Amino acid sequence: MMPSLPIWQFDLPLLVLVVLFAVVAxxxxxxxxxxxxxxxxxxxxxxxxxxxxxxxxxFTEAAVGAGVSTVFIVSTIYNTSATMKxxxxxxxxxxFIGVVVTVAGGFLLSALPDFPDWGDPNSPxxxxxxxxxxxxxxxxxxxxxxxxxxxxxxxxxxxxLETVVVFIACIxxxxxxxxxxxxxxxxxxxxxxxxxxxxxxxxxxxxxxxSRFMVPFMxxxxxxxxxxxxxxxxxxxxxxxxxxxxxxxxxxxxxLKFLLSRWREKSLMLLVATGVGLYAAVGLACLFMxxxxxDYGTLDAVLPGKQDMARSHGILLVExxxxxxxxxxxxxxxxxxxxxxxxxxxx
Amino acid sequence: xxxxxxxxxxxxxxxxxxxxxxxxWFRPKWSHPLVVLGLAVSCAAALKLVFIVAxxxxxxxxxxGWGNQAHDYVVGIQITVDSLNTLLxxxxxxxxxxxxxxxKRLVDAELAGRQRYFYALFSxxxxxxxxxxxxxxxxxxxVFMEIAALSSxxxxxxxxxxxxxxxxxxxxxxxxxxCLYLLGVGFIFVKTGTLNIDDVSTLLPALGQAQALFVGFxxxxxxxxxxxxxxxxxxxxxxxxxxxxxxSAAVLAPLATKxxxxxxxxxxxxxYSIDYILDSPGIQxxxxxxxxxxxxxxxxxxxxxxxxxxxxxxxxxxxxGYMVGGAWxxxxxxxxxxxxxxxxxxxxxxxxxMAVGCIVYRLGQAQLNDLQGAFFKMPVxxxxxxxTMAALIGVPPTCGFFSKWYLIQGAAQAGVWHxxxxxxxxxxxxxxxxxxxxxxxxxxxxxxxxEGNPAIPRNEAPLSMLIPTVAMALGLIALGLATSPLVNTxxxxxxxxxxxx
Numbered sequence: 085m086m087p088s089l090p091i092w093q094f095d096l097p098l099l100v101l102v103v104l105f106a107v108v109a110x111x112x113x114x115x116x117x118x119x120x121x122x123x124x125x126x127x128x129x130x131x132x133x134x135x136x137x138x139x140x141x142x143f144t145e146a147a148v149g150a151g152v153s154t155v156f157i158v159s160t161i162y163n164t165s166a167t168m169k170x171x172x173x174x175x176x177x178x179x180f181i182g183v184v185v186t187v188a189g190g191f192l193l194s195a196l197p198d199f200p201d202w203g204d205p206n207s208p209x210x211x212x213x214x215x216x217x218x219x220x221x222x223x224x225x226x227x228x229x230x231x232x233x234x235x236x237x238x239x240x241x242x243x244x245l246e247t248v249v250v251f252i253a254c255i256x257x258x259x260x261x262x263x264x265x266x267x268x269x270x271x272x273x274x275x276x277x278x279x280x281x282x283x284x285x286x287x288x289x290x291x292x293x294x295s296r297f298m299v300p301f302m303x304x305x306x307x308x309x310x311x312x313x314x315x316x317x318x319x320x321x322x323x324x325x326x327x328x329x330x331x332x333x334x335x336x337x338x339x340l341k342f343l344l345s346r347w348r349e350k351s352l353m354l355l356v357a358t359g360v361g362l363y364a365a366v367g368l369a370c371l372f373m374x375x376x377x378x379d380y381g382t383l384d385a386v387l388p389g390k391q392d393m394a395r396s397h398g399i400l401l402v403e404x405x406x407x408x409x410x411x412x413x414x415x416x417x418x419x420x421x422x423x424x425x426x427x428x429x430x431x
Numbered sequence: 432x433x434x435x436x437x438x439x440x441x442x443x444x445x446x447x448x449x450x451x452x453x454x455x456w457f458r459p460k461w462s463h464p465l466v467v468l469g470l471a472v473s474c475a476a477a478l479k480l481v482f483i484v485a486x487x488x489x490x491x492x493x494x495x496g497w498g499n500q501a502h503d504y505v506v507g508i509q510i511t512v513d514s515l516n517t518l519l520x521x522x523x524x525x526x527x528x529x530x531x532x533x534x535k536r537l538v539d540a541e542l543a544g545r546q547r548y549f550y551a552l553f554s555x556x557x558x559x560x561x562x563x564x565x566x567x568x569x570x571x572x573x574v575f576m577e578i579a580a581l582s583s584x585x586x587x588x589x590x591x592x593x594x595x596x597x598x599x600x601x602x603x604x605x606x607x608x609x610c611l612y613l614l615g616v617g618f619i620f621v622k623t624g625t626l627n628i629d630d631v632s633t634l635l636p637a638l639g640q641a642q643a644l645f646v647g648f649x650x651x652x653x654x655x656x657x658x659x660x661x662x663x664x665x666x667x668x669x670x671x672x673x674x675x676x677x678x679s680a681a682v683l684a685p686l687a688t689k690x691x692x693x694x695x696x697x698x699x700x701x702x703y704s705i706d707y708i709l710d711s712p713g714i715q716x717x718x719x720x721x722x723x724x725x726x727x728x729x730x731x732x733x734x735x736x737x738x739x740x741x742x743x744x745x746x747x748x749x750x751x752g753y754m755v756g757g758a759w760x761x762x763x764x765x766x767x768x769x770x771x772x773x774x775x776x777x778x779x780x781x782x783x784x785m786a787v788g789c790i791v792y793r794l795g796q797a798q799l800n801d802l803q804g805a806f807f808k809m810p811v812x813x814x815x816x817x818x819t820m821a822a823l824i825g826v827p828p829t830c831g832f833f834s835k836w837y838l839i840q841g842a843a844q845a846g847v848w849h850x851x852x853x854x855x856x857x858x859x860x861x862x863x864x865x866x867x868x869x870x871x872x873x874x875x876x877x878x879x880x881x882e883g884n885p886a887i888p889r890n891e892a893p894l895s896m897l898i899p900t901v902a903m904a905l906g907l908i909a910l911g912l913a914t915s916p917l918v919n920t921x922x923x924x925x926x927x928x929x930x931x932x
Contacts, residue, residue, distance in 0.1 A: 191646060194646065195642045195643040195645075195647075198643035199643060200621070207624070208624035208634075209620065210624070212504045212624035212625045212630070213504045213505075213506050213624065213625055216506050217506070237497075238495065238507050239507065240495050241495070242571055242574050245574040245575065245577075245578060246574060249574070249577050251449075251452075252555055252578060252581045252582050252585070255548045255552065256548075256552065256581060256582070256584070256588075258548065259549070259552065259585055259589060260585060260588050260589070350456050353452075353455075354453065356452075357449055361450075361453070364442075364445065364449060370495075376435075376492065376493060376496045377442070377494055377495070378495040379495045379496035
């Protein structure tokens with residue numbers, strides 16, 4: 085088993101560390117500590133994906149798992165509490181859980197001998213549709229990065245729906261958390277006015293200047309990730325997350341008001357819908373051009389180039405749509421979590 | 432144009448949701464009509480497809496035009512409308528349309544200040560449910576499952592008080608179910624290398640009894656059961672649906688669990704096969720036993736409840752037992768009963784929750800004791816309620832009678848007598864509850880028509896709620912009368928070869 089891992093000297097310690105971090109994240113009592121360990125766990129996963137050659141997945145894991153989701157957890161803790169109540173669970177309950185987990189684990193492992201070897205060129209996965217993607221991606225779509233062509237074209241419908249999932253997450257968190265100003269009770273407003281504004285421990289000149297310096301480069305990199313997704317790992321999701329993270333950085337290092345004076349709530353939420361709307365509109369345009377939904381090849385009448393270039397441009401358009409939705413969803417989720425839905429002050 | 436119909440079924444609610452999210456900030460009043468329009472388009476397309484499928488057979492559609500370019504394998508995503516899912520699609524889009532019309536007053540009353548995105552989420556939920564029903568790709572099914580699940584968590588959490596906790600419990604259970612399903616899909620993918628349902632089903636028989644495929648099958652089943660609240664995973668359902676806003680419960684209770692049952696049927700009948708199930712008889716008897724327990728447990732708890740919403744929720748739990756049991760009988764009548772009951776139960780549960788919603792709208796909380804005189808206050812609603820209960824009990828000519836007929840026939844044919852007993856017990860319990868409600872609502876107050884007794888003022892639900900409720904209740908009878916053409920022209924064709932009569 086061990087020698088069949090590609091570089092087992094790297095993979096073995098990484099896998100051990102992943103398990104270790106998972107156990108630590110579960111057993112640690114302080115939730116802030118757990119969030120940090122969880123971020124480290126995601127980073128280890130990211131290295132494992134990279135080791136498997138799944139660089140796009142590793143990229144997403146780094147941006148989403150280790151990046152923004154840690155920020156979301158921290159901003160949730162900021163508004164709730166970092167301490168955990170010890171749940172009264174009897175020995176019998178623990179024993180039951182232990183048995184269930186052991187049986188389930190054993191059941192999953194029982195399928196292991198059935199799996200093809202690592203990297204086996206004759207495995208079923210490499211025998212059915214994968215060869216088609218490898219040989220036809222460039223003639224079909226003019227996209228050398230197979231992950232992008234599969235994600236945004238061959239299986240573009242899944243990606244549209246994943247964008248819809250991000251959209252739902254955003255409007256869902258907004259519907260549950262957002263407290264419109266008119267509904268804020270008078271007591272709470274008084275309390276906030278009464279809070280001393282003279283000294284703010286989070287107000288740091290160094291942090292502000294550093295993030296002021298970093299944000300443009302982050303955004304430039306994110307645009308590169310979106311635009312260059314055809315040729316190198318990246319695309320709308322990763323680029324959108326990095327763009328969102330750059331704005332979240334501004335919100336954290338300055339304050340929410342500073343950010344909301346540039347991006348108003350209404351335009352934020354409209355942009356979230358615009359991105360997924362753009363994706364759906366591209367698909368619909370294909371429908372009106374006489375093809376099936378999301379058949380970008382039919383857009384060659386309006387986009388430059390032949391069918392393969394039309395597909396390539398179609399992919400770019402939908403990646404931009406994904407980027408817009410992801411970017412503003414991340415920001416909208418963060419500001420609602422950080423300010424407990426009031427969008428006034430927060431982390 | 433007709434070849435585009437399958438995608439129009441999905442695009443109707445999806446585009447309506449996106450537009451409604453825009454309208455929420457410019458013209459909040461447009462949110463509702465946009466969603467109704469989208470659902471109407473979807474419903475029309477789904478109904479048209481029923482006739483096309485009955486006449487010409489299955490309709491396939493390839494997203495992005497990516498069909499089977501790779502020799503025999505589909506490289507893209509396929510959506511399929513065939514005799515197994517066409518009735519479900521029509522039922523889901525039709526019920527969703529009626530519920531959208533019905534929900535307007537309830538949303539204005541219960542969700543004041545929070546309704547900005549309600550209709551968008553409602554429409555996205557329906558998109559997810561229709562997608563699960565229409566897709567021909569096991570991974571695409573997972574993505575639609577995510578869409579339906581996320582929007583239903585939010586629709587439940589919009590409620591007050593304990594709704595947050597109920598939604599959280601549902602979220603934990605639903606996420607676990609989705610994870611198990613995805614893991615199972617991974618196991619299938621490792622062994623077959625494709626995600627397309629048709630391709631998987633042609634590749635699977637050659638692979639025989641590989642352990643990885645068996646693990647995948649069990650994982651997918653467990654995932655679907657967690658999603659449909661099958662015993663012993665039913666704990667989340669009653670609280671989630673009872674504490675959800677009434678409008679959310681009215682769309683979730685009839686549709687969400689039934690679509691999960693359909694997903695299980697699709698995996699059992701099309702992806703794997705009935706032979707595969709019959710070759711592993713150990714699970715079959717366990718599942719049949721669990722189904723009987725689900726029916727008994729659901730019936731028992733519905734008897735102990737005093738809240739009409741909770742009673743209705745436990746009905747859902749016991750009805751899930753009907754369908755899972757029917758499917759796992761794995762014979763002709765059993766599967767026919769299960770497939771027919773998916774549609775019939777969606778309609779019955781919808782009518783039940785609509786009637787309960789009307790009562791809640793006028794009488795406040797739906798405690799049984801609040802129902803005193805309800806038959807005089809809201810005669811039309813209560814008439815619809817009685818029709819619905821009759822269908823749930825299984826009184827001919829409503830649809831509930833026919834599905835129960837097929838199920839009992841199948842159970843008798845397979846010799847599973849505990850399932851027959853559970854079915855009859857469940858009917859008995861529903862009859863008891865109906866009589867209890869009639870007793871409270873009709874007999875406990877002095878009859879107003881008798882001289883000298885105080886008059887009881889009429890307090891009927893508003894027409895926008897009453898019309899969908901009555902339409903749904905009448906639909907139960909219509910569905911019952913249409914049973915034999917539906918079964919003969921559509922459902923019997925969905926049965927695997929060798930089981931068709």
